[in-house]
Amino acid sequence: MxxxxxxxxxxxxxxxxxxxxxxxxxxxxxxxxxxxxxxxxxxxxxxxxxxxxxxxxxxxxxxxxxxxxxxxxxxxxxxxxxxxxxxxxxxxxxxxxxxxxxxxxxxxxxxxxxxxxxxxxxxxxxxxxxxxxxxxxxxxxxxxxxxxxxxxxxxxxxxxxxxxxxxxxxxxxxxxxxxxxxxxxxxxxxLLFRKDKPSTFKNAEGSLFSGFIKSISNSGNLQVLLEDDVLKEFDLKEVSLLY
Ligand code: BTN
Missing domain, CATH: 3.30.930.10 (Bira Bifunctional Protein; Domain 2)
Structure with missing residues (x-):
């Protein structure tokens, strides 16, 4: 070192x-x-x-x-x-x-x-x-x-x-x-912040949406359970977690 x-x-x-x-x-x-x-x-x-x-x-x-x-x-x-x-x-x-x-x-x-x-x-x-x-x-x-x-x-x-x-x-x-x-x-x-808690996200267009952080894909995408019960994956450019 x-x-x-x-x-x-x-x-x-x-x-x-x-x-x-x-x-x-x-x-x-x-x-x-x-x-x-x-x-x-x-x-x-x-x-x-x-x-x-x-x-x-x-x-x-x-x-x-x-x-x-x-x-x-x-x-x-x-x-x-x-x-x-x-x-x-x-x-x-x-x-x-x-x-x-x-x-x-x-x-x-x-x-x-x-x-x-x-x-x-x-x-x-x-x-x-x-x-x-x-x-x-x-x-x-x-x-x-x-x-x-x-x-x-x-x-x-x-x-x-x-x-x-x-x-x-x-x-x-x-x-x-x-x-x-x-x-x-x-x-x-x-150790993920807000895992399984209702959270608000912002997409690349600036609109807000809600969901629950569930997991991470093998490539590191965030897997979010949306309100309609669909699990969706986002990469870093597509989403940011607000709270
Ligand atoms: C972030 O939170 O957006 C990442 C910040 C990373 C800052 C560190 S300070 C040492 C190293 N040199 C840099 O220019 N950036 C990282």
Missing amino acids: RIIKLNAIDSTNSYLKQLSMEEFIADDTIVVANYQTQGRGQMGTSWVSTDSKNLMFSVFKEVSFLPAEQSFYISIATSLAIIKALEQFLIPKLRVKWPNDILSENKKICGVLIENVIKQSHLKATIIGIGLNVNQTDFNNLPKASSLHLLTGKVFDLDEVLRVILENLTFYFNLLKEEKYQELKDTYES
């Missing part, structure tokens, strides 16, 4: 992506930054964390053992690793909001941006970007966000939190290598 520590960078994901185009990168190369000037989130959003009290890092993992159709298992293994790590710090009521937002007590504390490196239509590696709100004390205009500190009243050592997350990532990626797909999916589904 090689850890590169930087003070400021545009984005730790972009840094690893660039590096992987220029040179060979070893499995488990990690980049951590105190500040990001152009932090990126899912679906082209930005990740703003002006606070060096939080963790921002990316992990380069070699995943050529994983068939491309199973690439959602990277999200599953990552979400589980984060949740299991945070459980060790006694963070309450942890859930994963599909596909990989980590919530505690219904508030977002961690975002994940996964960018796969594909060569000749084979999955080669993945860059897992993790932004975790650790010691931040206020989220003025973000009522649905929180931090480990706000949830527990404790001040956390960033290196210690990073160490435990990396340890759990290794554990869950080993399960992935051992093809424990069913076990990983079952655990992920048991």
Whole structure:
């Protein structure tokens, strides 16, 4: 494991992506930054964390053992690793909001941006970007966000939190290598935010509809039981869960 520590960078994901185009990168190369000037989130959003009290890092993992159709298992293994790590710090009521937002007590504390490196239509590696709100004390205009500190009243050592997350990532990626797909999916589904609860979704056209989250397909689509008792599958571009 090689850890590169930087003070400021545009984005730790972009840094690893660039590096992987220029040179060979070893499995488990990690980049951590105190500040990001152009932090990126899912679906082209930005990740703003002006606070060096939080963790921002990316992990380069070699995943050529994983068939491309199973690439959602990277999200599953990552979400589980984060949740299991945070459980060790006694963070309450942890859930994963599909596909990989980590919530505690219904508030977002961690975002994940996964960018796969594909060569000749084979999955080669993945860059897992993790932004975790650790010691931040206020989220003025973000009522649905929180931090480990706000949830527990404790001040956390960033290196210690990073160490435990990396340890759990290794554990869950080993399960992935051992093809424990069913076990990983079952655990992920048991931790899904709003599973089996009446929920409201927004489709790509912006209309709202209701349903119950039931499960995840093998390709990572969300399976929702609609009001007319039909089970329908949605991919990330088709739907977002509102509440
Ligand atoms: C999201 O919730 O939309 C995902 C946010 C991911 C943020 C992290 S911070 C470290 C890494 N570098 C980035 O530019 N993004 C990820």
